[in-house]
Amino acid sequence: MRWALFKVLDGLEQSAAFVVAFTLQRAIGLSRHDAATPTLDDEARKALRDAYVRCLLADTAWLKTQHSPFKHRFSRPYAQWLKGFPDFLWDARRVAQRRSRGDFQQTPPRAANYPAYYRRTFHWQSDGYFTERSAARYDFGVEVLFLGAADAMRRQALARVLERQESNVGVQWLDVACGTGRFASMVRRARPDINVTGLDLSAAYLRFARRIYGHPSMRWKHGDACALPYADGSFDVVSSIYLLHELPRRARFKALAEMLRVLRPGGLLLVADSLQDSDAPRLAPLLRAFSRDFHEPFYRDYCQTPLEPWLQAQVTLEAVESHTAFVTKIVTARRTTNPAQK
Numbered sequence: 001m002r003w004a005l006f007k008v009l010d011g012l013e014q015s016a017a018f019v020v021a022f023t024l025q026r027a028i029g030l031s032r033h034d035a036a037t038p039t040l041d042d043e044a045r046k047a048l049r050d051a052y053v054r055c056l057l058a059d060t061a062w063l064k065t066q067h068s069p070f071k072h073r074f075s076r077p078y079a080q081w082l083k084g085f086p087d088f089l090w091d092a093r094r095v096a097q098r099r100s101r102g103d104f105q106q107t108p109p110r111a112a113n114y115p116a117y118y119r120r121t122f123h124w125q126s127d128g129y130f131t132e133r134s135a136a137r138y139d140f141g142v143e144v145l146f147l148g149a150a151d152a153m154r155r156q157a158l159a160r161v162l163e164r165q166e167s168n169v170g171v172q173w174l175d176v177a178c179g180t181g182r183f184a185s186m187v188r189r190a191r192p193d194i195n196v197t198g199l200d201l202s203a204a205y206l207r208f209a210r211r212i213y214g215h216p217s218m219r220w221k222h223g224d225a226c227a228l229p230y231a232d233g234s235f236d237v238v239s240s241i242y243l244l245h246e247l248p249r250r251a252r253f254k255a256l257a258e259m260l261r262v263l264r265p266g267g268l269l270l271v272a273d274s275l276q277d278s279d280a281p282r283l284a285p286l287l288r289a290f291s292r293d294f295h296e297p298f299y300r301d302y303c304q305t306p307l308e309p310w311l312q313a314q315v316t317l318e319a320v321e322s323h324t325a326f327v328t329k330i331v332t333a334r335r336t337t338n339p340a341q342k
């Protein structure tokens with residue numbers, strides 16, 4: 001009975017999320033189509049639709065295995081989104097203007113101390129990653145972009161770790177580039193006995209994360225993924241969700257190397273990010289357009305440089321597994337306890 005009620009509410013909420021996201025995509029011109037936008041063929045469209053539905057069904061199936069599926073499924077910050085909706089709409093105009101001018105260097109002067117690649121309005125988003133106002137719009141914008149499936153994709157990533165983890169008691173989990181704290185808070189909700197630390201380069205996003213998702217058991221750290229402020233082997237799980245596609249190649253592999261360094265032998269690495277060209281050749285036109293339409297200057301290189309060969313070549317890693325959830329690739333790998341035996 002309880003599960004039947006869950007499924008009804010789940011279906012209603014997901015349908016509403018899809019309709020709102022789809023309508024907003026059209027209204028604010030997110031899904032721009034012009035002569036320069038390559039279109040997907042019918043088969044690719046169907047594959048994309050099927051992947052969307054499969055991801056939502058897999059999410060519902062996973063939620064069914066959890067103690068409190070309601071708590072996970074309906075944890076979106078609805079009140080915060082409702083409050084921020086007028087601002088999101090108002091800002092969409094500025095985003096559209098910035099996009100049509102191709103203007104991405106509008107970050108505040110205090111951004112001078114940050115790496116050059118970071119001092120830009122990624123996704124054309126106002127203030128880049130430098131203000132709490134930008135943080136307040138971020139999760140809503142991501143759900144609009146992914147047609148209401150962003151949380152479902154993140155939960156699929158979480159599920160991949162939990163199913164490979166024997167016990168959660170006392171586990172130290174570092175979420176690198178935690179952004180607004182959405183994924184870190186999912187980890188805590190799913191397993192309150194895990195100690196979660198969220199790290200990000202944006203002080204403003206961290207303030208927002210603490211305010212909206214903060215819990216006494218969670219820690220937040222201002223830091224750079226390319227120089228993690230922790231000793232070797234400090235964490236049982238290290239995750240990074242939607243970070244790598246935003247980094248130039250050198251920084252991308254430096255960040256991965258840092259994640260491995262702070263992972264203890266036997267610990268788990270989780271990387272969830274966009275599909276790459278080799279994962280879905282049919283979607284290549286969509287992936288190409290994303291780089292241009294959402295101001296993601298390093299995304300093309302990310303798509304063309306598969307992560308798995310690099311991970312498989314690390315003597316400290318074993319059992320590299322890859323899965324997909326809609327447009328997200330989820331990679332997990334275990335740090336070896338004895339690299340000599342690999």
Ligand SMILES: C[S@@+](CC[C@H](N)C(=O)[O-])C[C@H]1O[C@@H](n2cnc3c(N)ncnc32)[C@H](O)[C@@H]1O
Binds near residue numbers: 118181201241242
């Ligand atoms: C696309 S957002 C992803 C946020 C979040 N993980 C999610 O699931 O939505 C990218 C995040 O990476 C952070 N970031 C970018 N470069 C970073 C770096 N070198 N070190 C730490 N965080 C970084 C940004 O501040 C931003 O919060």
